[in-house]
Amino acid sequence: MNNVIIGQSGGPTAAINASVAGAYVKAKELGANKVFGMIHGIEGLLQGEFIDLDKYLSDPTNVELLKRTPASVLGTCRYKLPEASVDNSVYKQIFEILDKYNIDSFFYIGGNDSMDTIMKLSDYSSSHGYDKQFIGIPKTIDNDLPITDHCPGFGSSAKYIATSVKELIRDNQASDPRNPAIVIVEIMGRNAGWLAAAASLCTSDDCSGPDAIYLPEIPFDMDDFMNYAKELSKGHKPALIVISEGIKLADGRYVCELNGNVETDTFGHKQMSAASRVLADKLTNELGLRTRTVELSTLQRSAAHTSSLTDVKEAYQCGVQAVIAANEKKTGKMVIMKRMMENTADYPYICVYDTYDIHAIANFEKKVPVEWITDNKRGLTQSFEHYARPLICGEVMPIMSGGLPRHLIIPEAL
Numbered sequence: 373m374n375n376v377i378i379g380q381s382g383g384p385t386a387a388i389n390a391s392v393a394g395a396y397v398k399a400k401e402l403g404a405n406k407v408f409g410m411i412h413g414i415e416g417l418l419q420g421e422f423i424d425l426d427k428y429l430s431d432p433t434n435v436e437l438l439k440r441t442p443a444s445v446l447g448t449c450r451y452k453l454p455e456a457s458v459d460n461s462v463y464k465q466i467f468e469i470l471d472k473y474n475i476d477s478f479f480y481i482g483g484n485d486s487m488d489t490i491m492k493l494s495d496y497s498s499s500h501g502y503d504k505q506f507i508g509i510p511k512t513i514d515n516d517l518p519i520t521d522h523c524p525g526f527g528s529s530a531k532y533i534a535t536s537v538k539e540l541i542r543d544n545q546a547s548d549p550r551n552p553a554i555v556i557v558e559i560m561g562r563n564a565g566w567l568a569a570a571a572s573l574c575t576s577d578d579c580s581g582p583d584a585i586y587l588p589e590i591p592f593d594m595d596d597f598m599n600y601a602k603e604l605s606k607g608h609k610p611a612l613i614v615i616s617e618g619i620k621l622a623d624g625r626y627v628c629e630l631n632g633n634v635e636t637d638t639f640g641h642k643q644m645s646a647a648s649r650v651l652a653d654k655l656t657n658e659l660g661l662r663t664r665t666v667e668l669s670t671l672q673r674s675a676a677h678t679s680s681l682t683d684v685k686e687a688y689q690c691g692v693q694a695v696i697a698a699n700e701k702k703t704g705k706m707v708i709m710k711r712m713m714e715n716t717a718d719y720p721y722i723c724v725y726d727t728y729d730i731h732a733i734a735n736f737e738k739k740v741p742v743e744w745i746t747d748n749k750r751g752l753t754q755s756f757e758h759y760a761r762p763l764i765c766g767e768v769m770p771i772m773s774g775g776l777p778r779h780l781i782i783p784e785a786l
């Protein structure tokens with residue numbers, strides 16, 4: 373292999389660094405002389421900011437540490453490439469850097485928006501006669517990339533969410549029964565409810581689970597929500613409701629927008645936050661109920677102490693498979709995962725890898741199938757559990773030091 377470069381982009385996850393580790397190790401194994409890492413993704417690359425990963429990863433202990441380090445070790449960005457037909461100057465700049473450093477393979481680890489970058493660069497490369505490979509490595513806690521069965525990052529986030537919701541239910545159930553509260557837990561996921569749905573996984577013989585889970589796949593019915601909360605309060609028992617940050621009213625407005633305007637990023641995504649506050653204020657002001665809100669916020673994507681072993685192993689393998697694909701001269705593809713076994717009550721599960729045309733993936737979102745949502749629209753069916761349970765299984769032991777997990781840091785990215 374000639375030299376290769378790896379970048380991370382979009383929201384971090386607890387498993388994204390395992391993909392860097394997998395790609396680095398495989399590229400070295402296949403003879404790559406240099407494995408470069410972009411600092412803060414393509415935005416850094418355009419500023420000439422990238423490093424030789426040997427500096428940090430030639431020591432196998434650091435590779436192990438990297439697999440256990442949450443968030444994007446190389447730094448991330450949310451940068452949208454212009455259409456080459458409108459402005460090709462950044463493309464020229466990128467290909468000049470790739471040529472200058474003899475880089476033939478370009479790997480980008482990310483979600484829908486990052487796959488837009490792979491699509492545009494591979495299209496530019498092919499139409500300008502370059503012999504270079506552009507491969508996407510899937511990553512998103514939102515689990516909303518199409519074609520692939522699931523996305524690295526989701527399993528660890530889902531495990532953290534189910535664990536935290538279980539602990540929050542424990543806490544709430546211990547509260548004074550003469551003064552019960554309705555706790556509203558807000559979960560990330562944008563327009564897809566996979567992560568909020570994961571809260572249902574805590575339901576078991578030692579946990580009654582959330583009283584309701586509201587996903588963005590179904591228009592949010594405010595009247596039904598208020599009536600249901602009223603019903604719950606009549607029981608004089610503590611209750612816990614999970615909502616996805618992206619729940620929307622039938623008229624298209626996000627619930628989080630009801631308290632005022634929200635900002636938009638370069639890809640046109642609304643920065644969602646505080647839908648739980650909107651709902652809690654309504655319950656207090658209109659029904660006089662005691663409420664508490666919990667936004668898991670960035671904890672749900674940075675918590676590596678509850679990482680799923682399945683997830684971390686798969687993220688590593690996605691990095692490996694991307695390098696194999698590039699070595700086979702594939703380009704304009706994303707690594708995908710396929711589930712090979714039918715799920716049964718015991719959740720046997722085998723995942724195999726392939727690659728798929730990036731044009732069918734970039735900028736598309738995969739939602740929770742509505743058939744997996746219960747008829748009362750406040751819960752998940754067994755089909756969801758069969759899908760998600762294997763993805764949260766297995767534990768990754770952090771490497772501890774002084775009572776806390778140790779992480780690998782790359783000072784150039786700080």
Ligand code: F6P
Pocket residue numbers: 382383384483512513514560561562617643644673
């Ligand atoms: O795409 C992953 C994600 O974590 C979403 O779930 C969330 O809405 C968004 O990123 C938050 O983005 P930022 O970190 O830019 O606030």
